[in-house]
Amino acid sequence: NAGVMQNPRHLVRRRGQEARLRCSPMKGHSHVYWYRQLPEEGLKFMVYLQKENIIDESGMPKERFSAEFPKEGPSILRIQQVVRGDSAAYFCASSPNRDNTIYFGEGSWLTVV
Amino acid sequence: DQQVKQNSPSLSVQEGRISILNCDYTNSMFDYFLWYKKYPAEGPTFLISISSIKDKNEDGRFTVFLNKSAKHLSLHIVPSQPGDSAVYFCAASPGGTSYGKLTFGQGTILTVHP
Numbered sequence: 001n002a003g004v005m006q007n008p009r010h011l012v013r014r015r016g017q018e019a020r021l022r023c024s025p026m027k028g029h030s031h032v033y034w035y036r037q038l039p040e041e042g043l044k045f046m047v048y049l050q051k052e053n054i055i056d057e058s059g060m061p062k063e064r065f066s067a068e069f070p071k072e073g074p075s076i077l078r079i080q081q082v083v084r085g086d087s088a089a090y091f092c093a094s095s096p097n098r099d100n101t102i103y104f105g106e107g108s109w110l111t112v113v
Numbered sequence: 114d115q116q117v118k119q120n121s122p123s124l125s126v127q128e129g130r131i132s133i134l135n136c137d138y139t140n141s142m143f144d145y146f147l148w149y150k151k152y153p154a155e156g157p158t159f160l161i162s163i164s165s166i167k168d169k170n171e172d173g174r175f176t177v178f179l180n181k182s183a184k185h186l187s188l189h190i191v192p193s194q195p196g197d198s199a200v201y202f203c204a205a206s207p208g209g210t211s212y213g214k215l216t217f218g219q220g221t222i223l224t225v226h227p
Contacts, residue, residue: 004156033213042117042202042217043157056214091156095213101147102213104156 004105019079025094119218132190136203144208
């Protein structure tokens with residue numbers, strides 16, 4: 001009974017490159033959430049997706065960030081032209097429906113050099 | 114604008130004693146409250162939750178209390194064990210269709226000494 005799977009666990013990118021973070025939800029879960037934890041801060045909501053739909057992206061930065069959850073395959077969080085301030089832990093969470101507790105993956109640590 | 118606050122950055126407790134972690138919130142629209150535990154380099158692990166229609170929820174050694182009028186909740190761990198040492202996050206949700214849209218506190222580092 002696999003939990004939420006995220007990869008890569010650690011990613012190093014140079015400024016200006018693109019970062020792609022992947023998330024496979026728990027089996028039977030069709031709702032995916034992305035959160036970001038900056039150093040010394042709590043987790044902050046970024047985006048909520050269902051299969052092929054973005055439900056709520058109110059926490060996403062307006063530029064360079066995008067997310068998708070295609071019909072087949074994992075959810076992807078994409079950060080274009082990364083800057084040092086994007087260095088953070090990115091956590092994905094999933095739930096079986098929209099009114100249920102969400103369960104987090106192990107996280108992906110992005111370092112921008 | 115910190116809508117969920119954990120005012121104690123750290124707490125140190127002796128093994129076997131009670132640990133009490135506190136959390137305050139400001140948004141009256143929050144309807145559902147959760148506690149997560151987190152180890153370094155790992156994701157948050159769900160511990161316990163409470164709906165706004167309740168004032169207490171218990172699960173084994175963990176009890177969460179909610180005081181809606183004071184906009185305050187607390188997590189009690191009794192008895193505390195060294196394995197409980199971790200960062201504890203309080204989180205709040207507006208519920209409804211936005212259950213998973215959580216607002217987190219900054220976390221409290223709990224250290225349980227043997």
